[in-house]
Amino acid sequence: MAAPRNQMSNENPNAIAFSRMNAVRPVWTGMRRLSSLPGLSGRIILHAGPKFRDFSSIPVPVRNSLISIILREKWAENVESAEMLLQDGSISVEPAQEYNVYVPLAGAAGPSTMLIEVRDEAGDGAAYSPLNEGMELCTRLGILHPDLPAHLEWLDGVLAPWIDGLLTERPLPLGPVLREAIAQQDDCHSCTVAGSRLLAAALLDRDGGRSNTSAIEAFLDGAPAFALNVWMAMCGLVARAAAGVPGSTLVVNAGGNGVQFGFRLAGDASRWHVNPAPRIHGTVEPRFAGAEGLPALGDSAIVDVMGLGGQLLDQAVPVREALAAHLPAGITERPRKFLSGTLDLFGRLAATDCSAVLGSSIGPVILLGMIDRLGERGRVGGGCVVTTGADWAPGYAR
Numbered sequence: 274m275a276a277p278r279n280q281m282s283n284e285n286p287n288a289i290a291f292s293r294m295n296a297v298r299p300v301w302t303g304m305r306r307l308s309s310l311p312g313l314s315g316r317i318i319l320h321a322g323p324k325f326r327d328f329s330s331i332p333v334p335v336r337n338s339l340i341s342i343i344l345r346e347k348w349a350e351n352v353e354s355a356e357m358l359l360q361d362g363s364i365s366v367e368p369a370q371e372y373n374v375y376v377p378l379a380g381a382a383g384p385s386t387m388l389i390e391v392r393d394e395a396g397d398g399a400a401y402s403p404l405n406e407g408m409e410l411c412t413r414l415g416i417l418h419p420d421l422p423a424h425l426e427w428l429d430g431v432l433a434p435w436i437d438g439l440l441t442e443r444p445l446p447l448g449p450v451l452r453e454a455i456a457q458q459d460d461c462h463s464c465t466v467a468g469s470r471l472l473a474a475a476l477l478d479r480d481g482g483r484s485n486t487s488a489i490e491a492f493l494d495g496a497p498a499f500a501l502n503v504w505m506a507m508c509g510l511v512a513r514a515a516a517g518v519p520g521s522t523l524v525v526n527a528g529g530n531g532v533q534f535g536f537r538l539a540g541d542a543s544r545w546h547v548n549p550a551p552r553i554h555g556t557v558e559p560r561f562a563g564a565e566g567l568p569a570l571g572d573s574a575i576v577d578v579m580g581l582g583g584q585l586l587d588q589a590v591p592v593r594e595a596l597a598a599h600l601p602a603g604i605t606e607r608p609r610k611f612l613s614g615t616l617d618l619f620g621r622l623a624a625t626d627c628s629a630v631l632g633s634s635i636g637p638v639i640l641l642g643m644i645d646r647l648g649e650r651g652r653v654g655g656g657c658v659v660t661t662g663a664d665w666a667p668g669y670a671r
Contacts (some may be wrong), residue, residue, distance in 0.1 A: 290515035290523045290539040291613045291624055297514045298394040299507045299618070300444035305401065305636050306429075308384035310372055318342050318383050319369035320528030321376040321572040323547045328360050332567055333648035334379040334415020339366060342383040345422040347649040352417060368535075368545075370526045373513065374401045375505040375572040377414030378652075379531070379644050381510055381626040386425070389435030393514070395560040397657065398538055400510035402502040402572075404428050404436075405469075407495060414570070414651035415644050422442050431488055448618050450475065454500065455581075455619070460589035462573060462582030463596075463640035463655060468492075468500030505572060508579040511618065514596040516542035522628040523613060524665075527578045529569030531644070534576075534664055548668040554599040555643050555656015564653040566643030574639050580602065580623030582636030583657055584608040588621075592640070598640065599656050610635045627665050636660035 274544065298385065308314045318339050325331050333338070340355040349355035358364050369376040376382055380403065388401035399452040410424040414618055454461060454468035461468060473493040480486060493499060511527045521539035528535060550568035577583045587605035588595040601607065608622055611630045616623035630636040636659075643654040658664075 275471065278393075286518050286520035286540065287523055287613060287626060290518040290521035293514045293518070294523075295616055295625055296395055296512050297398070297612070299391050299447045299510045300394045301440055301447055301503060301512050302390050302392045302444040303440040303462060303571075304387045304433040305390045305566045306384070307374070307382055307386045307388055310374070310401070313372060313384060315365070315384075316348065316363065317365040317367055317585045318381050319367055319372065319374055319532060320347065320381050321369060321378065321549075321570065323533050323535030323545050324368050325366065325400040325530060325532070326483050330368070330532055332379070332646065334567065334644050334646070335381070335531060337379040337417045337648045338379050338412035338542040341421045342381045342386075345425045345649050346383045346385055351398070369510070369574055370528060371374055373399065373509060375502075375575060376403065377405075377501065377529075377573045378413035378571040379503065379643055380411070380571070381415035381560055384427055387429040389506050390502055391442070391503070391512060394446070395442070396514075398510055398514060400506040400513065402506040404433060404456060405496055405502045407492060408498070411651075415648050416651045417648070421568075432492065435480075435484060435486070435489060441474055443479070445475060447503065451504070451583055451618065452620060453508070453590055455585065455621070458589050458591055459500075460582050460585045460592045460640065462501065462576045463642075464592050465500040465504065466497045467531055468504065469497050472500050472503060474483070476664060499575065501576075504576055505579065506529065507574075508581065511546070511616070512575060512624070513542070513581055514622075522626055523627040524627055525577050527573060527574045528572040531567040531570040534569050536627070536665065546666075546668045548666060551658045551660060551664050553641050553643050553656045556598070557643065557654040561645070561653035564650055565646045567646050568643060569658050570588060572645055573641070577637050578637040579623045580608065580612055580619060580621055582640045584612065584639075585621070588599050596640075598659060601659050607635060607638065613635065628664045631662045634662035636662065636665055638650045
């Protein structure tokens with residue numbers, strides 16, 4: 274078996290970039306309102322993946338989520354007037370990753386959204402993600418629901434302040450939780466049950482019964498994907514630590530918007546390369562027979578690109594077995610062809626090298642939910658994107 278691709282000299286740009294990633298020690302430091310981040314105080318909403326060309330290019334599920342945020346912000350009184358604000362350009366719609374924010378699937382975040390803040394205990398830098406919204410009332414599902422704006426207010430006004438109060442003085446190191454979740458066969462993307470349980474337990478243990486947490490506990494019990502947004506911010510923080518290393522071809526941003534798939538490289542981290550969003554290979558649930566899912570959607574691709582998710586299927590056996598019909602041959606050996614080295618945080622191979630993907634045309638497998646193209650049924654199934662060199666080719670760049 275070939276040795277991992279991290280046997281490089283210190284002068285190699287990718288070795289330098291990887292060493293920067295490997296030095297990061299991520300801790301969950303608390304919650305931060307999106308409007309407090311630079312450049313995000315006005316009427317602006319963030320979405321996953323690269324920037325949309327114009328309003329007409331925004332898929333219906335993402336449009337629905339943008340409208341839900343407008344209603345939550347009380348910029349409009351009804352769906353029709355909210356949509357008019359989007360159409361006439363009164364509200365700026367921007368890619369979340371431009372601001373080190375990571376949004377799942379068809380999700381969206383506005384100025385009032387409280388964000389998970391993950392920082393590097395060993396250095397500088399921070400990355401953010403909205404709280405996971407649960408399993409029913411979720412912008413990530415891309416459905417318009419009259420109760421969704423109020424649920425978002427509860428997340429921002431009740432759950433987020435409770436979490437912030439537990440973490441501000443004593444941040445939570447994420448490495449031990451992540452490694453235990455992996456040991457319990459989470460892939461940390463499509464399956465985050467163990468990680469969600471561990472994070473919830475850590476928070477409740479810190480509270481120690483001092484608060485009336487019955488509603489919070491009920492929410493956390495019904496949120497098996499709670500950890501995903503934490504892992505997204507964590508992986509984004511680690512990846513972006515490599516940004517600015519001249520000549521490095523390690524991927525530091527990646528995500529899809531349902532129309533296009535975009536990525537940025539460490540050597541030129543201000544430039545998006547954009548290609549058509551690849552389709553998801555998966556199974557539509559029988560109750561949603563006839564539904565069609567959007568192509569690759571969400572900033573959660575950063576989890577897989579960093580070495581978790583679809584690159585963890587040798588360890589996450591139940592996930593591998595469930596997706597067996599849609600996975601490429603050699604799935605457990607595939608990551609060695611493009612991942613750069615063993616990351617101490619994971620204890621696993623990590624960090625996608627775009628040049629290696631282009632050389633072999635074998636890229637990360639990204640685990641994704643399938644979101645109904647019509648914006649009516651939400652998540653209609655699950656599967657994976659098997660990326661190739663075409664998805665990582667230098668495309669339209671800005």
